[in-house]
Amino acid sequence: MAQKNIVVVGAGFAGVYATKRLAKHFKRDQDVTITLIDRHSYFTYMTELHEIAADRTPEDAIQYDLQRLFCRRKNVNLVTDTVTNIDRENKVVKTKHGAYPYDYVMLGIGSEPNDFGTPGVKENGFTLGSWEQAIQLKAHIEDVVRRGAVEQDPDKRKALLSIVVVGSGFTGTETIGELRDWRDVLAKENKIDPEEITFSLMEMAPTIMNMLDRSDADKAERYMIKRGIKVMKNTGVIGVHEDYVDLKDGSTFPTSTLIWTAGVKATDQAKNFGLTQGRAGRIVVNSHMESQDDPNVYVVGDVSFFAGNSDRGEPQIVQGAEASAQTALTNIEKKMAGQAGDTDYKASYSGFMVSLGSRYGVANIMGWLHLSGFFAMLMKHLVNMLYFVQIFSGYYLFQYFMHEFFRTRNDRNLMRGHISRQGNVxxxxxxxxxxxxxxxxxxxxxxxxxxxxxxxxxxxxxxSWLQPAATSGASAAGADATSAASGAAADATKEAxxxxxxxxxxxxxxxxxxxxxxxxxxxxxxxxxxxxxxxxxxxxxxxxxxxxxxxxxxxxxxxxxxxxxxxxxxxxxxxxxxxxxxxxxxxxxxxxxxxxxxxxxxxLDKWVVPYLQKVFGKWRYGKPKALYGSSVMK
Known part of the structure; x- marks a missing residue:
């Protein structure tokens, strides 16, 4: 058999899933090589970016090294490079530093935030579409809260301590929920009243979280309001400035931190391949996940646009990425076996889960099971861990379990810190x-x-000195006899x-x-x-x-x-x-x-000891503040 090459571009959810499955399928076929190309040497668990931005988990917790993922797959060639284009005539994938021949190529280059050209978002706003952006946002929030804590001008202080999230989809709601979890820690570190740090969720539509059933979305909304998050519906942002935003109704809103999560589009890289693009720049595919322009080029994940079920395309979520990757790899395997690659894409969405911080979430499983709170969060973790089972990575399954349950700080995990190993207790x-x-x-x-x-x-x-004394000679004699007998018995017992x-x-x-x-x-x-x-x-x-x-x-x-x-x-x-x-x-x-x-x-020491430390510390030393004698302090 002639040498066959499969090139997978993009080590995201779809790319890693497909590469693992293909490597396993062809593990006994030495004539097949799978090349996985990504500009990073690691796979980023994108759905947990909000945890990094809000300092719940270590910065590298969602980075999974590709060598560790594929070290046992000898038929996988890992390449860290940026793909520039695909020479479809000569069937070569070209990168900045090399070229890789292919028989079949699978594009899974993902998506990026879409600001729809809103003025000021790029210059003054933040998005959450990559690991680097999550780190940048985290550093920014720490900086503005630090500056806000010592700012004496009331208006500037309010803007610095106001955090706004635009968009109430998965990313927006999970981000604002996680940031709200971080609030008390930020306030304590900067010696300010936690109530001064405010959170606002802005949504242009009349309802929020429209990817969920209304009952689940309403439950999530009530939880956010209870936690002090300001939910602003029918609110459009039309301009972003350094310390305020312009709203569609003509008013302004003070904030130095605007996080834009109101939409996604295909990465700009998608236009480099000469393939037909559809809505939001996504590459158009047929039901087999083949690009409209070339049956040897498969497109999977967020960057693919299949209009067979909806003119908006399939949802850009992990379940959709896995389903499209499964369709594409099945058809590739069929073609390489000399069969027709005619497996159709089947939408399979087992449910939707949204976390609102580390301890609370809402979930709709299989369309009929509605969960909230602890059980919704537990289900979210189980689904996340299932992905590592699907890509056969016990190592990173263990790492996920550790950093989500045992290595968290400040009680920010499902078990409210009880099983955290921070104190090794x-x-x-x-x-x-x-x-x-x-x-x-x-x-x-x-x-x-x-x-x-x-x-x-x-x-x-x-x-002995507490024992009652003998009262008579007869008693003493009797006691002596008893003692002698007892002593003899005791000696016999000791021998035995x-x-x-x-x-x-x-x-x-x-x-x-x-x-x-x-x-x-x-x-x-x-x-x-x-x-x-x-x-x-x-x-x-x-x-x-x-x-x-x-x-x-x-x-x-x-x-x-x-x-x-x-x-x-x-x-x-x-x-x-x-x-x-x-x-x-x-x-x-x-x-x-x-x-x-x-x-x-x-x-009980989890609550009692900190309480006593706080009470007696305040009684003896007073309450630490960032500013003394300032009118802006409450």
């Missing part, structure tokens, strides 16, 4: 709960058992089962005490503190109450550091008092381990 939670339950289980008979209760005036502490040192119970062995008897210095201290039975009865009850409180606090994750420290102290006292075995010494290192702040993960 999550894995201590089982130890904390187990240690707490141990205290509670140990105290159960001390409280509820009639024969073992420590809340009755019956001595439970085994200290000698105490063995171990850090775990050994079947058939008696555990060894840490101390058979108290050290002299401990004896003196204890006898001074507990001189008689009346004090002993009080101490028995008090110790039991404290043990219960320790157990409850550990289970609930309340004052965990203190509870762990008291656990260590009590265990040490029990050891020195001759009341503890070596096999239970594990309690000390476990109690120390849970003192690392484990109560902040699935525990």
């Amino acid at each position: 999550l894995w201590a939670v089982p130890a904390r709960i187990f240690l707490g339950l141990m205290w509670l289980v140990d105290c159960w008979p001390k409280i509820f058992s009639s024969s073992e209760s420590w809340f009755v005036d019956k001595l439970r502490l085994p200290f 089962a000698k105490a063995v040192f171990s850090l775990s119970y050994q079947y058939g062995k008696d555990p060894m005490m840490v101390f058979d008897q108290m050290p002299n210095w401990m004896y003196s201290i204890t006898k001074t503190l507990i001189p008689n039975q009346q004090v002993a009865f009080f101490m028995q009850k008090s110790m039991t109450v404290i043990e219960v409180l320790i157990g409850l606090a550990l289970v609930a994750g309340l004052f965990t550091w203190l509870s762990g420290a008291v656990s260590v102290a009590f265990t040490a006292i029990f050891c020195l008092s001759g009341m503890f075995y070596w096999v239970n010494i594990w309690m000390i290192p476990m109690a120390i381990a849970v003192m690392n702040g484990s109560g902040r993960s699935f525990g």
